[in-house]
Structures are given as C-alpha cells and as structure tokens.
Amino acid sequence: MKTHHKEFSVGRMAKVLNVSKSGYYAWLSRSESKQKKEQRRLDVLVKAAFETHQDRYGSRKISHYLMQQGHPYSRSRVASSMQRQGLRSKVRRKFVVTTNSKHGLKASPNLLNRNFVTSRPNRVWVSDITYLSTRAGWLYLVVFIDLYSRRVVGWCVSPSLGHESVLKALSRAIWQRRPDPGLMIHSDQGVQYCCDGFRKMLCEHQFVQSMSRRGNFWDNAVAESFFRSLKTEWFYHIDLIDQDHAERELFAYIEGFYNNQRLHAYLNYLSPAVFEKLKQKNAA
Numbered sequence: 001m002k003t004h005h006k007e008f009s010v011g012r013m014a015k016v017l018n019v020s021k022s023g024y025y026a027w028l029s030r031s032e033s034k035q036k037k038e039q040r041r042l043d044v045l046v047k048a049a050f051e052t053h054q055d056r057y058g059s060r061k062i063s064h065y066l067m068q069q070g071h072p073y074s075r076s077r078v079a080s081s082m083q084r085q086g087l088r089s090k091v092r093r094k095f096v097v098t099t100n101s102k103h104g105l106k107a108s109p110n111l112l113n114r115n116f117v118t119s120r121p122n123r124v125w126v127s128d129i130t131y132l133s134t135r136a137g138w139l140y141l142v143v144f145i146d147l148y149s150r151r152v153v154g155w156c157v158s159p160s161l162g163h164e165s166v167l168k169a170l171s172r173a174i175w176q177r178r179p180d181p182g183l184m185i186h187s188d189q190g191v192q193y194c195c196d197g198f199r200k201m202l203c204e205h206q207f208v209q210s211m212s213r214r215g216n217f218w219d220n221a222v223a224e225s226f227f228r229s230l231k232t233e234w235f236y237h238i239d240l241i242d243q244d245h246a247e248r249e250l251f252a253y254i255e256g257f258y259n260n261q262r263l264h265a266y267l268n269y270l271s272p273a274v275f276e277k278l279k280q281k282n283a284a
Contacts (some may be wrong), residue, residue: 128223151272181206
C-alpha cells in the first residue's frame with residue numbers, strides 16, 4: 001500500500017485489501033523493526049569507515065576499525081553490509097621491481113636472515129626502491145622502514161635512480177629518529193646500496209649493513225609489502241602530474257595515512273604511530 005498511496009486513495013486501497021483505514025495508518029506509523037534499524041545503523045557505520053579510509057579497507061580491517069571505535073561487529077556482518085551497499089576495496093595488482101643488482105660491487109652478508117621481528121625501535125631498518133610514473137616522466141621512491149613498528153621513518157622521491165636519493169632518505173630518517181650506533185640497515189643488492197657513498201654514510205654513523213640474497217624478494221619482505229600496499233591503495237588510483245604533485249600526494253599517504261592511521265595486522269590492528277605511543281606509555 002505504501003508504494004501506491006500516491007496513485008490510489010487510502011479508502012480505495014483499504015477496501016480492495018479488506019483492511020480498515022485506521023489499520024493502514026497504524027501500520028504506516030509503525031516504527032522499523034529492531035533488526036532493520038540495526039542493519040541500517042551498521043550500513044551507515046560501514047560506509048563511513050569505507051569512505052574515511054578512501055576505499056582502502058576490506059571487511060577485515062573495517063571490522064577491526066569499528067571495534068576500536070566502540071562498534072563490535074563481526075567481519076561476516078561487515079562483509080554482508082559491504083556487499084549490500086556495493087562497496088569493494090581497491091584490488092591488488094602486480095608490480096615490477098626496478099633495482100639493478102647486476103654490478104661488480106661486493107654485497108654484504110644477509111645478517112637479517114628474514115628475522116623481521118625486533119623488540120625495540122631503531123634496531124633494524126629495511127630499505128627499498130620502486131618506480132612511479134607521472135605525466136612528466138618516471139620517478140623513483142626510496143623508503144626506510146623501522147621493523148619495530150613498520151613505520152616509514154625516511155623517504156625520498158627523485159627522477160634519478162642514483163644513490164643521492166638513498167642518502168637523502170637515510171639522512172631524513174636519521175634526523176627524525178636519532179638512532180644509536182649498531183643500527184642494522186637491510187636492503188637488496190642494488191648498486192645504490194653497494195656504492196661507496198652509501199657505505200661511507202653507514203660507517204660514519206657506525207651502522208651495520210645487511211643485504212638480501214640476489215633476486216630473493218622474500219629476504220626483504222617487509223619493504224616489498226609496503227610497496228604493494230602503496231601501489232594498491234594509492235598509486236593505481238591517482239594520476240600524478242609531476243614530481244611536486246607526487247611529493248604532496250606521497251606525504252599525504254605516508255605521513256597522513258600509512259604511519260598514523262592505517263591498521264596493521266602485525267601490530268594487532270594498530271597504526272605504527274599508535275603502536276609506538278602505547279609501547280612508550282607502557283614502558284614509562
């Protein structure tokens with residue numbers, strides 16, 4: 001009746017359906033069922049969380065995010081809500097690694113040996129390089145990540161694959177974190193990490209160098225995982241104009257989202273910044 005009340009009079013519909021007009025008005029004013037209200041509330045919360053994180057979260061992370069906000073919905077209920085609303089998170093794609101390991105420079109031993117767990121900050125940093133295309137040409141992004149919290153502690157984007165951008169990213173990380181001597185820096189065997197300039201900087205700060213085995217991406221899995229997330233959640237969904245544009249957008253993704261908001265399963269669904277703050281508070 002509610003669907004056709006504009007086409008036919010209430011009296012006529014009531015007569016056809018053999019119900020009273022007072023009964024129809026009572027039904028019309030009746031509140032939604034409790035189940036329907038709860039479903040509508042869930043849909044609103046799920047859509048808000050989905051849009052807040054710019055379509056980057058699937059049902060698992062949205063469920064954890066809502067739980068942290070005081071809304072304990074199961075992953076299956078969140079998944080049903082997303083399906084009901086046609087919400088789909090950004091899909092992963094494969095990407096190409098551009099590091100050049102074919103050179104005559106000596107590689108350092110693999111001291112890390114896939115031990116990606118550390119109990120304190122600034123004990124092990126991992127680094128890697130990936131490419132980004134823009135309308136103006138190619139750019140290359142260097143990152144340094146602290147294994148303790150998975151936080152990106154230093155990064156630099158440049159149109160050159162030279163070692164200068166690696167030195168700049170490491171300098172930024174050192175300035176921000178002030179690590180003690182003995183910090184291990186792990187990377188692949190790219191020429192940027194094997195060159196004299198990079199090794200000289202490590203020596204000056206009394207850092208220890210570790211390198212993956214040649215062609216073995218799993219030896220640097222944390223850095224590879226970061227690049228997968230960055231390309232899936234950001235790069236494949238933006239049209240970069242030039243280096244200035246890329247730097248602004250990278251700052252928003254890395255500093256605004258990844259370090260401070262993005263939930264990490266490894267950190268029990270906390271962001272790197274929140275994880276570090278909680279650990280500092282508990283240690284005090």
